[in-house]
Amino acid sequence: MFRLFVTNTHSMLNNKPLADRLRPTTLDEVVGQQHILGKNRILRNIIESGNIPNMIFYGLSGTGKTTVANIAAKSSNKALYRLNATNASVSDIKNIVRESDGLFGQNGILLYLDEIQNFNKKQQQSLLEYTENGKITLIASTTENPYFYIYNAILSRSTVFEFKPLTPDDISVALERGLEKIQTDDFPDTKIICEDGVMRHLAEKAGGDVRKALNSLELAVMYTPPDSEGNLKITMELAEQCTQKKSFKFDKKGDSQYDVMSALQKSIRGSDPDAAVHYLARLVEADDIQSICRRLMVIACEDIGLAYPQAITIVKACVDSALMLGFPEARIPLAEAAVLLATAPKSNSAYMAINNAIRDIETIDTGSIPRQLQNKHYDGEGNAEKGQNYLYPHDYPNHYVVQQYLPDNIKDKKYYEYANNKNEQAAKEYWDKIKKNAK
Structure with missing residues (x-):
């Protein structure tokens, strides 16, 4: 079974990434996150009120954090500034505050600070003065657990919202929109034929990341060679080539990052070293070294505890070695820690x-x-x-x-x-x- 779409030629005319062209401008266009954005849910009510408080958005990449921040800024009628904590500094924040005293900031400023976990404690503290005096309304996003990485004073002054990984059904909706966008905007006269199952495959391989799925779709369209009739036929084989490395966050049964973390801890708690190594391997394949290290140390204290009190010392040494080595070698001390914990006596x-x-x-x-x-x-x-x-x-x-x-x-x-x-x-x-x- 094939599904038919229409475009014009093999070359894409728009250099702007498909994910950016499809970025929602209203809450109704956002896929997923119905637990916070559905009807009468708290985040939707906040944004629709236009009275935006300080907030922290917590979740994996490609789950809509930046999109929702943009919509919130628009509803608040505040000037929106964006910084990424990976390369921003305190002086950048001070410059934004100075602008708030001018005409451009007369309605206040909303600062969207991405990857806030990359700010150290002193840098995060510098935000407090400006959020407390109203100069800045802060929306910070992080892919890490905010209760580990964000300064307590900021947490106590902010509302935390978790953005969950998108399901394949959520992502399928975005992929349909993406293909229609390519058809309408770029090449409305050339046929694109998607082999049955291609769109679902792209959705399932995205690991809950809608941006990743749209990038894979765009790649498939751009580099599918035309057939003898000038049509583009996206086969399952080609779709698999565009998604060679599967993210662990979702498989065909919809496993999320948090499910894998839970499975790792429960396997170790249940003294099953084979299952522990399996779930560790999923996390290793996703390059999620920080989460692995934190969870192994928690397990050493929570599940092994006083039955083998030396476990935390050994696991800390393994974790330090892994962080120093980096992947791929880090997998070795991490596996040593996981097997040690799984085979150790248990006490909570x-x-x-x-x-x-x-x-x-x-x-x-x-x-x-x-x-x-x-x-x-x-x-x-x-x-x-x-x-x-x-x-x-x-x-x-x-x-x-x-x-x-x-x-x-x-x-x-x-x-x-x-x-x-x-x-x-x-x-x-x-x-x-x-x-x-x-x-």
Whole structure:
């Protein structure tokens, strides 16, 4: 089965990339992201109100972050400036602020700062003054987790929106528009025949990145040789050549980056080194070294923990080696870390302990810190209770003395439970013996 489109000749007349020519100018034209841009969803409501706050757009490349920022700037009637943190500096921001005092910035300025994770802490701090005094409304985008890479003061003053990878169905809509655009604008008289399945193949191979899909489509049209009748027939073989390296973010079942990360951690947690190496390989093929390194270190603490406390040290050494080497060699220490973690004994006791403690702090009145633990060096004349009464454990046998450490309200709480592994059971046996004989 073939699908028929019409263009004029084999050479493309428009040098502007197809993805830029198709960039949406309204929210209704944006494909995907319905969880934040659908009817009555929060980001749509914000943009349609025209009252744009500071925002952070978080997601993979080609998911619509820049497009939505452009639409937001248009609705706000503010002057739009764009900077990329990869090559921008604080002086560039200062220059923009100076312009805001002129006629061009009379309605305020919206700064779209792409790849904000490439700004260091000091550079990010320089934005605070201008966002707080209203000189700049900031929309920052990042492909990295903002809670790892963006300064807390900026996060607390911004609303974070996650842009999810586009599905093949979303991308197929954009590809249809793209082919119609080529037909209408460039060559309206030459037939383009797409072999059945070509468009779906391009959509599935794009890894959730609509720009990548449109680039592949444009490449296929531009470099398909005309047949004897002057038509362009895009075959599946040619489409496969235009998408030789498949992104891991989506396969035919729609796996996303976050799914692969989850599968890696769950495979290691489940002590399956073969599955762990498989999912690591997907991430390696996508050149996603930063995400791999962060996740392996989290796993070492969350899932292996005190059952093998040396794991974090070894994984840190592997991670440092990988970052120093870069790909392709980085795959070797990363694989070493993944296999080590998958075959190590497991314990989540420390992870559960901190989670339980945080839950209590957030939900109940835990009370004041016991007096003996406070930083008390002087008691006022009106204080009936004199002296801190702290017992220094090193002055007692086995460096231990019975003493209350938790606040009165939760003095009997147990957050940490020794897990059933060699290391923690050895520690439990030691402390059971010490505490049994302590006064």
